[in-house]
Amino acid sequence: MDDATLRAHLRRFGFSEKEVDTYLTLLAHGEAKASTIADVAGVSKRYVYSVSEALADRGFVEVNDHVVPTRIRARPPETVVNQLVTDAEAIKPALEARYTRAEPATDQFEVVKSRETVLKRIQGLIADSESELTLSIPIGRLSDVADELRAAVDRGVLVTLLITETDEPPADCCGVASITRIWGEPMPAMVTADDRVGLVAPAEMLTSTHSDTQAIVFSHPQLGPVIVGSFFGNYWPVGTEVAVTEPTSLPLTETNFRIAVVEATLWCRTETPLAARIEGRWTETNEPVDLECRIVGVTQGLIEPANSQFPIEASLTIDADGETYTVGGEGAFIEDIEAEQVTLREA
Numbered sequence: 156m157d158d159a160t161l162r163a164h165l166r167r168f169g170f171s172e173k174e175v176d177t178y179l180t181l182l183a184h185g186e187a188k189a190s191t192i193a194d195v196a197g198v199s200k201r202y203v204y205s206v207s208e209a210l211a212d213r214g215f216v217e218v219n220d221h222v223v224p225t226r227i228r229a230r231p232p233e234t235v236v237n238q239l240v241t242d243a244e245a246i247k248p249a250l251e252a253r254y255t256r257a258e259p260a261t262d263q264f265e266v267v268k269s270r271e272t273v274l275k276r277i278q279g280l281i282a283d284s285e286s287e288l289t290l291s292i293p294i295g296r297l298s299d300v301a302d303e304l305r306a307a308v309d310r311g312v313l314v315t316l317l318i319t320e321t322d323e324p325p326a327d328c329c330g331v332a333s334i335t336r337i338w339g340e341p342m343p344a345m346v347t348a349d350d351r352v353g354l355v356a357p358a359e360m361l362t363s364t365h366s367d368t369q370a371i372v373f374s375h376p377q378l379g380p381v382i383v384g385s386f387f388g389n390y391w392p393v394g395t396e397v398a399v400t401e402p403t404s405l406p407l408t409e410t411n412f413r414i415a416v417v418e419a420t421l422w423c424r425t426e427t428p429l430a431a432r433i434e435g436r437w438t439e440t441n442e443p444v445d446l447e448c449r450i451v452g453v454t455q456g457l458i459e460p461a462n463s464q465f466p467i468e469a470s471l472t473i474d475a476d477g478e479t480y481t482v483g484g485e486g487a488f489i490e491d492i493e494a495e496q497v498t499l500r501e502a
Contacts, residue, residue, distance in 0.1 A: 159310050168239075173198055177206045178229075181216060186228040203227070214238045265372040273356050273370045277346050278303050284348035286411045287313045289386045290332075291345045294321040296361050297328070304331040308400070313414045315457060317342075317386075317394050320362070324397040333417070334457055336394030344370075345386050350379040387456070387466040396459045406500035412484025413457075415497035416469040420453045428502035431473060433482055435494040444492050448475035449502055471497070 156164075165175045173196075180196040181187060189203040196203070207227045210216040215235055219226045267273050274296070281288060281303040288307055292300065297318055308314050308330060316332035318325060322339040344361050347353035356370030373379075402421035409415040422429055429450035436443055452472030456463035463469070470490050471482040482497075483490035 174206050177203060181227060181229045186226055188224050263374045267370040267372055270360055273360060274299050276354050276372050280346050280348045280352060281307055284312050286349055289315050289347045289383055291317040291319055291342055291390060293319050293362050294325060297325055301331050313417060317390060328398060333400045335398040336396050338394045342390055345382060347379050347382050350383055351376050353379055353382050384467055392466055399458055406498060408498040410496050412494050413469055416453060416455050417457060418499060419450055419471060420455055420458055423453055430500050430502040432498040433492060433494055434496040435492050438488050438493050446475045448473040
């Protein structure tokens with residue numbers, strides 16, 4: 156687990172950023188004085204004492220104030236995790252007793268009239284994305300979402316970004332996306348996160364001081380793929396590619412097929428021979444598939460030069476024991492295999 160993911164998990168347990176810094180510093184030392192932790196974590200000694208007491212109450216550390224100076228010791232991670240599991244199991248019966256099962260909420264749509272609100276919604280969608288994000292945004296608004304985009308890339312989200320109303324790559328576009336294109340014309344601001352939530356806003360809503368237009372924020376499992384298809388089918392091909400990320404280190408396991416295809420493309424272009432494990436089903440018989448194979452071809456339209464017949468086409472061609480098969484993602488029917496999980500490694 157990388158550092159960013161670990162920090163995110165700790166925040167889910169109620170840690171603030173400074174508490175994360177303090178706790179990770181203490182873990183690295185095992186046991187230390189408050190002044191040592193304060194210097195390394197970049198916080199005050201008084202704050203370390205306060206945080207340590209809070210962490211001790213939650214079972215993460217032990218504070219020995221019977222010695223001078225006070226020593227703070229991290230409890231063994233196995234002990235901490237076991238205690239968390241025990242606590243969670245202890246409250247489970249009470250939670251179940253209070254739980255009332257409800258039908259899922261109906262699909263939601265929100266009409267937004269304010270430019271500031273539109274930007275906040277876009278920032279929120281980027282921040283909440285888990286695996287894949289598509290975004291078109293005018294050059295003048297890139298700085299408003301750049302930090303959220305870089306954070307998404309850092310946590311492994313596939314970010315495809317189309318920057319509009321510019322014919323020159325922006326100076327600050329490094330690291331904001333996995334694949335970046337530019338286009339000199341205006342277009343609607345479109346964002347989708349994980350194929351299920353998103354926003355569509357007229358171009359002038361983000362560029363004009365006064366606009367009577369409105370944006371639509373949606374949460375709809377059928378609409379998300381439609382917006383993604385429109386983004387890649389109608390707008391992505393007209394853009395000019397200006398930046399592409401480096402491939403992620405191998406081995407790599409992905410349940411998002413589009414990410415697997417992008418990574419395979421990037422590695423194949425380094426002339427690295429790829430092996431793979433494909434788990435899914437045969438599209439003709441619906442029988443399960445679990446194949447060890449070699450990647451012998453990639454078809455895609457996201458990265459130049461594209462070799463797909465249409466922009467959203469994405470597939471792998473594999474060789475398994477001398478037999479050649481094609482692999483597609485969720486809903487595949489033309490390909491031989493519908494993949495549910497792909498593991499890539501160097502052959």
